[in-house]
Structures are given as structure tokens and as C-alpha cells.
Amino acid sequence: MSTFNELIDFTRSTTGTYLDSVVYGPELVTNGTFNTDSDWAKGTGWAISGGTASKTAGTGSSLVSTTLNGTIGKSYLLTFDLTLSAGVINSTLGAAVTPVYNSSGSYAKILKPTTTGAFQFYGSAAFAGSIDNVSVKEIIGGQVSAGTPLLRTAAINEPRLEYDASGNPLGLLIEEARTNVVTQSNFSSTWNMQNASITKNLGTSPDKSNNAVKLNVNTTSAYHGIYNNVAGGTYAVSVFAKAGEYSGIQLTGTNATQDHACFNLVDGTAYHTGSNVLNANIQDVGDGWYRCSAVIPLTNGLVYIAVTDGVSTSWLPSFVGSSNTDGIYIYGAQVESGSFPTSYIPTSGSTVTRTKDIARLPVERFAYSQAQGSIVFYADVFSQGQDATPRLYEFSDGSNNNAIRLYNPPAVDRLTADVRSGGVSVFADNMDSPDFNEPFKIFQTYKVNDFSVGFNGKLEQNDISGAVPIGIVRINLFSKHSGSNVNNGHIKQIQYFPKRLSNEELELLTQPSASPTMNLTFDGQATSTLVEGLHD
Numbered sequence: 001m002s003t004f005n006e007l008i009d010f011t012r013s014t015t016g017t018y019l020d021s022v023v024y025g026p027e028l029v030t031n032g033t034f035n036t037d038s039d040w041a042k043g044t045g046w047a048i049s050g051g052t053a054s055k056t057a058g059t060g061s062s063l064v065s066t067t068l069n070g071t072i073g074k075s076y077l078l079t080f081d082l083t084l085s086a087g088v089i090n091s092t093l094g095a096a097v098t099p100v101y102n103s104s105g106s107y108a109k110i111l112k113p114t115t116t117g118a119f120q121f122y123g124s125a126a127f128a129g130s131i132d133n134v135s136v137k138e139i140i141g142g143q144v145s146a147g148t149p150l151l152r153t154a155a156i157n158e159p160r161l162e163y164d165a166s167g168n169p170l171g172l173l174i175e176e177a178r179t180n181v182v183t184q185s186n187f188s189s190t191w192n193m194q195n196a197s198i199t200k201n202l203g204t205s206p207d208k209s210n211n212a213v214k215l216n217v218n219t220t221s222a223y224h225g226i227y228n229n230v231a232g233g234t235y236a237v238s239v240f241a242k243a244g245e246y247s248g249i250q251l252t253g254t255n256a257t258q259d260h261a262c263f264n265l266v267d268g269t270a271y272h273t274g275s276n277v278l279n280a281n282i283q284d285v286g287d288g289w290y291r292c293s294a295v296i297p298l299t300n301g302l303v304y305i306a307v308t309d310g311v312s313t314s315w316l317p318s319f320v321g322s323s324n325t326d327g328i329y330i331y332g333a334q335v336e337s338g339s340f341p342t343s344y345i346p347t348s349g350s351t352v353t354r355t356k357d358i359a360r361l362p363v364e365r366f367a368y369s370q371a372q373g374s375i376v377f378y379a380d381v382f383s384q385g386q387d388a389t390p391r392l393y394e395f396s397d398g399s400n401n402n403a404i405r406l407y408n409p410p411a412v413d414r415l416t417a418d419v420r421s422g423g424v425s426v427f428a429d430n431m432d433s434p435d436f437n438e439p440f441k442i443f444q445t446y447k448v449n450d451f452s453v454g455f456n457g458k459l460e461q462n463d464i465s466g467a468v469p470i471g472i473v474r475i476n477l478f479s480k481h482s483g484s485n486v487n488n489g490h491i492k493q494i495q496y497f498p499k500r501l502s503n504e505e506l507e508l509l510t511q512p513s514a515s516p517t518m519n520l521t522f523d524g525q526a527t528s529t530l531v532e533g534l535h536d
Contacts, residue, residue, distance in 0.1 A: 149286030225306030426466030
């Protein structure tokens with residue numbers, strides 16, 4: 001059986017985030033509690049005694065594990081306790097990102113080595129302090145129903161196979177390009193306080209680092225929150241949030257009751273939206289965290305994140321805060337131009353664009369038949385792409401002359417399936433659009449003078465006239481042959497059979513329960529069983 005990477009050519013020229021379902025491997029650090037003076041190579045100023053490893057100021061030097069070397073490409077969760085008196089310390093695993101720690105606390109960081117090398121802490125010359133309870137465990141993703149949710153970052157050109165917070169597989173995530181116009185997504189200097197304050201690095205965020213922000217109310221009788229200034233326009237606004245002493249959050253602009261959305265962070269509901277707000281949604285991402293989002297017209301470019309009591313429906317509700325340290329936890333703000341939110345795009349000083357996902361499948365990699373065939377496509381589309389006629393799939397010769405396509409016509413609530421041969425349309429059918437909140441199944445067949453299309457187990461149309469497309473060289477998934485016209489959602493499965501199946505067999509295609517020559521499953525489930533008679 002071929003693997004995903006052997007069949008699919010996948011590109012995205014930037015990183016991209018997604019929700020995975022993970023488990024953590026066995027402990028890889030020996031003597032992380034420093035009960036004995038062993039298993040660590042101590043640089044100048046380091047000592048192991050009394051159950052901690054400590055360093056005095058004077059010279060920058062390393063504390064190196066003698067038992068742990070990371071593997072290139074794998075990801076690891078590091079946790080440890082730090083007591084810091086002066087200076088800074090960082091941690092490395094090979095050439096992984098080297099986060100700097102400059103205050104006492106319990107830390108959690110994800111390290112992904114790009115070269116081989118030992119795990120170590122490096123204390124600056126000024127560093128004086130101690131560490132304890134060091135743990136490093138491999139992160140193992142793709143755990144259907146058995147894992148816990150983790151917001152992860154996929155590398156350049158790495159596909160994103162996404163899961164929900166319960167470990168249910170969603171499929172291969174494909175998205176159009178988007179830009180987060182908030183330049184400090186984790187609430188640094190560009191955010192303005194209004195009867196509130198923030199405390200950084202206070203709590204574990206959805207990516208399991210301790211980089212969550214506490215949004216504290218003060219005791220003034222007023223609304224309490226933070227705001228940022230972006231160019232005016234209609235934006236998809238989103239933020240990760242978790243209940244603290246307060247249980248609600250509001251996303252809004254400055255157009256009073258017309259433009260606000262409220263979310264309860266205890267029961268996970270969007271309980272009120274203003275009349276101009278579109279697509280308000282709250283998504284469980286695990287460990288009490290939710291991603292709250294809404295499409296809001298920001299008439300003067302101000303976007304607000306406000307604390308509520310979890311029941312108020314008024315715009316920027318006023319109340320007397322119970323304490324200057326009570327509030328909610330927030331992480332990862334995003335403001336993007338569009339009619340729906342996409343995956344989180346971190347920023348740290350400037351706007352950032354995540355480029356589009358392109359997935360292509362050359363037909364030479366499986367038993368494709370130019371003469372006849374049947375296709376099953378199982379997917380969800382969380383919102384139609386903003387390009388004209390976004391595709392769900394396109395078999396093509398690299399042009400519009402010969403193609404088998406399924407797409408969304410612009411400004412029309414339907415799907416269209418068509419076949420083009422020699423530059424001429426030989427088959428077309430307009431179907432009602434599926435419920436884009438639920439996965440759906442499409443099937444399409446082709447043979448000389450014999451075409452059909454079906455939707456969720458129902459035959460939609462037959463056509464007994466027309467030539468088949470010739471010279472098909474590849475399949476584009478959720479995009480056009482050129483890589484444009486990108487759709488947004490998850491591809492759960494695509495199957496191809498080198499035979500024109502009968503209309504009576506279309507129901508089998510929607511199960512799916514047959515054995516094709518090419519079967520790409522993106523949702524982690526085994527879905528194919530052998531059904532006799534579906535192959536020549």
C-alpha cells in the first residue's frame with residue numbers, strides 16, 4: 001500500500017497550525033529530578049545537590065543531558081520548574097528553537113530538532129538560579145479517540161491531518177491564503193487596556209506551552225477588556241479563551257449593539273450576537289479552552305475583546321470587577337479579512353500570511369483509466385472559498401480543455417459537477433449544496449456516452465451522450481489545475497475505480513465499502529472492504 005507522501009504532492013510555502021490528537025511517549029530524561037549527581041554534564045558554575053541543579057553567576061555555561069539526543073523531525077514536550085534570581089536561561093534540543101526563560105515558574109515548551117544534538121540548558125553569564133523536575137517526552141500525533149488535543153504547527157509543505165477535541169478525525173485540512181492583520185497575536189504592546197490588565201505566561205495554552213495570557217478586570221464600574229486598531233472593514237475575528245474567575249467573553253467593534261458576539265466559556269455556547277454579526281461560532285479545543293470567532297464589520301477599525309459574566313447580552317457590558325486579578329485566560333488573537341475564520345496564524349511584530357494549501361495527485365501513481373472510471377469524494381466544506389468557482393476536485397490535463405470537475409459556482413448556493421472533453425462541455429449537473437456543517441459524499445462516473453453523478457446515496461443525473469476527456473494527468477484536491485480557486489475544509493477520503501460502476505452500485509460508493517485501485521483516507525479510519533465485481 002502506498003503512503004500519503006508517495007501518492008500526494010503537497011505544498012504550502014509557510015507553516016500552518018492545526019488541532020491534533022496526541023499521546024506522549026515515555027520519559028526520555030534520566031534523573032530529571034536531580035536526586036543524584038549523575039546523568040548530566042555540568043559546565044562552569046553548575047552543581048547538582050539537594051534535588052535541584054543550580055548555577056551561580058559568573059560564566060555562561062551549559063547543563064547537558066548525557067542520555068538524551070533528539071531525533072530530527074520529531075516533536076518533544078519539555079516541562080520543568082525554574083527558580084531564577086538573576087539573568088536568563090534557555091533550553092535546546094539539537095537545533096530546535098531555543099526559548100529564553102527570564103522569570104521563575106513552571107514551564108512547558110515544544111521542541112522540534114532540525115539537527116542532531118543533546119538536550120541542554122544554557123545559563124547566561126548573569127544567570128543565577130536552579131531547575132528541577134525536568135521532563136522530555138515525544139509527542140505522537142494522529143491518535144484516533146485515544147489522544148488529547150494539541151494545537152500544533154506543521155512545517156512548510158507538511159500536510160495537516162486534523163482532529164477535533166474528542167480525538168475524532170476530521171481529515172486533510174485545505175485552506176486558502178489568509179493574513180492575520182493583528183501584529184501581536186499574543187497581546188503585546190499593540191493592545192490597549194480598558195479597565196483591565198494582562199498577566200503574561202500565566203497558564204498553559206492550547207499548544208501546551210505556558211504562554212497563555214490572563215486578562216484581568218479592575219474594580220472600576222465600566223466595561224473591561226482590550227482593543228486593537230486595524231484598517232476598517234469586515235473581518236473574521238477569533239481568539240482562544242478559557243474561563244477563569246469570570247466565564248464569558250465578547251468580541252465586538254465600536255458600532256454598539258449591532259456588532260457583538262458573546263460566548264460562555266463554561267458550557268461552550270455562543271449565546272448572543274448582534275444583528276450585523278455573521279458566523280459566530282465556539283469550538284472546543286480541549287482542556288477548557290475554546291476558540292471563539294465571529295465575522296464583524298469594524299467600521300472604524302477597532303476590535304475589542306471584553307470580559308463578561310457569561311450571561312450578559314449588552315454591548316461592552318459594564319460591571320464592578322471583583323478583584324484586580326480576576327478575569328479570563330486568552331491566547332492567539334486573529335483578525336483576517338473574510339467571511340469565515342481559518343486556522344490560527346501567530347504573529348509577533350508584523351502581520352503574517354499563511355499561504356494556500358495545494359494537494360495534487362499525478363494519475364501515473366495509481367491505476368487510472370482514461371477510458372472509464374468512478375470517483376467517490378467524501379469531505380466537508382466549512383465555508384466556500386473566496387476565489388471564484390472554488391473546486392472540490394478537478395481531474396485535468398493541466399488546462400480547461402479536458403477535465404472532470406466538482407465546484408461551487410460563484411454566488412450560487414449549489415454544487416456543479418461537469419465533464420469537459422476537447423474544450424467542450426459534454427456533461428453537467430447542478431446540485432443543491434450540502435449542509436456545509438456536515439460531511440457529504442459525492443460520486444461521479446465517466447465513460448463514452450455514459451456519465452452520471454450522485455450525492456449522498458442518491459443518483460442525480462445520467463447522460464448517455466458525449467466523449468470522455470483525454471490526457472488527464474493529475475487530480476487537484478480543493479483547487480483548480482492551476483492551484484487557484486481554493487476551497488476550505490477537510491477531505492476525509494477520495495476513492496477511484498478504473499471502471500464505470502453501475503448506477504445501482506452508487507450507493508456502495510457512498511458507504512464506502514468497495515476496494516478501489518486508489519484509496520486515500522485522510523480521516524484515520526479504515527473504510528474499505530472488498531466487494532466482488534467492481535473491477536474488470
